[in-house]
Amino acid sequence: FLFDVNCPDYKYYEFxxxxxxxxxxQAKDSQSTTS
Structure with missing residues (x-):
């Protein structure tokens, strides 16, 4: 399904x-702001 762009599974995977x-x-951002 990875190569079938029209497949719902592919869209879900991309999402x-x-x-x-x-x-x-976001995790990286919070880490850099903390230190």
């Missing part, structure tokens, strides 16, 4: 990936 990316950058 999860974006969420993780945002969470990661």
């Amino acid at each position: 999860r990936l974006a969420e993780e990316e945002r969470a990661l950058s």
Whole structure:
């Protein structure tokens, strides 16, 4: 399903990936501001 852009699973996968990316950058931001 990874290569089928029209597949709902692919959209869900992309959505999860974006969420993780945002969470990661947010975690990095809070870390740098704390130290």
